[in-house]
Amino acid sequence: MSPKFTRVALVGKYQDPVTGPIADSARELMAGIGAFLQQYGCSVTLERRTAELTELSQFEVADIDGIGARCELCVVVGGDGTMLGVGRQLARHGTPLIGINQGRLGFITDIALDDYPSVLPAMLAGAFEEDLRALLLGRVCRDGACVYEAVAMNDVVVNRGAASGMVELRVEVDGHFVANYRADGIIVATPTGSTAYSLSAGGPLLHPQLPGWALVPISPHTLSNRPIVLADPGEIAIEIVAGRDANASFDMQSLASLRHGDRIVVRRSEHQVRFLHPRGWSYFDTLREKLHWTRGGG
Template identity: 65%
Template sequence: MTSCFRHVALIGKYQASGARAQAGSLDAVMCEIGAFLESQGCEVVVEQSTGDEPETSRYRALTVEQIGEQCDLGLVVGGDGTMLGIGRQLARHGLPLIGINRGRLGFVTDIPLDNYQATLIPMLAGEYEEDHRSLMHAQVVREDKVVFDAFAMNDVVVNRGATSGMVELRVSVGRHFVANQRADGLIIASPTGSTAYALSAGGPLLHPAIPGWVLVPIAPHTLSNRPILLPDADEITIELVAGRDASANFDMQSLASLVHGDRIVVRRSDYRVRFLHPKGWSYFDTLRKKLHWNEGGS
């Protein structure tokens, strides 16, 4: 088969010594995958930080911006965290992404490293399922000035300080006041993020096709304060009313501290992330594998 993707960016992450020990050094893995892509007729480039590694230095290194402008496909080698980071940056370019997982199966990096060639050959020829994921655009507003601006794929989280008590948060959806909530924090999660922190805090799973967000309190003071599913067309505003050392987190991008009166404003981004999966891929297959559903069944 001939690849329908001519210019492919190979993107990886050089952390986690345990992963290196398990699957060999990442530069060697990346070099092997690069050679495979070339055998399929692809011109291979690497993300600039990846290109600093000795094995991959023979490939042309591009910035993330250049990858978005010049490439047809991004092949991400790592875990879901690596994919979330690059997905946020490339979403505005509409570049499709394929994830090869070096460890345990990921929710969005779903191709095992030990079987990547057989899986990629038909995908490169155009046989794949396409999966679009919404992005959240979040801002921290302080005295009518934006002091932090970020995109998130998973969630926006407001947390109490490590040594402090509960925070009090004023929550509004669109133009409507919802409630003042006292809790350890609050999570606004996308369907992608519904399987992350929000799930561990008691939130529901959201299918990726649902145009919504879930609002999940963290250890609420009032037990009737339950998770709620909201349309992603509405803007959500969280104002810090009381509490010390509170922080805001956007897919691990953190604003170290909030002050009383700060507003975290979350709206749907104009951009979406494009994931490509093997033909026949199903979100429910991934849930069964990751959440160990039906184990021990017939």
């Protein structure tokens, strides 16, 4: 089969250099996947940080913006965290991503490591399911000015400091007052992020095609403060009313030491992340496998 994608980027799971050099097995894995792609007629570009850590020199090297400009596809080897980081950065380029799971859960990196030789050829030839995922654009506004901005694929979280008590948060949607929440914090989750922190805080599962967000309080003081599913064209504003050492995180990209009166404004990003899955992929199959739901009899 001739490939639909001829210029393919390869990104590996980062490892902190402080913990020591990358394992030989990881280096061999990335070299093997790169050679496999070349066998199918693809030119391979290794992401710059991946190249530095693996010390592989047989492939072209580019940073993320270079990959977005020149590559038709990005293959990510790692866990969901790696996929989140790459997906956020490549969304503005429209580059599709395929995930090979080297992590534990693998909600969005759905090709098992042992299966890539049998699964990738058909996908490279154009047999795949495309899955578009919404992104959040979050801003921290202080005294009328934006002091921080980031995109998030999973969630924007506003919460209390590690050593402080509850925070009080005023929530507005499209300029309409919703409630003041006294809680450990609040989560604004995308459908992708509904299986992450939001789920552990009691939030609902949202199908990825659903145009909505989950607004989920974390350990609220008032038990009637329940999670709400909101339409995603809206704008959510969260204001710090009371509490010490509150912070905001955007897929774990953090801004600490928020002040009283700071507003965290969240809306839909103009960009989407493009995931490619093997033909026949089903979101419900993923949920059933990862959450250990029963198949039933018959």
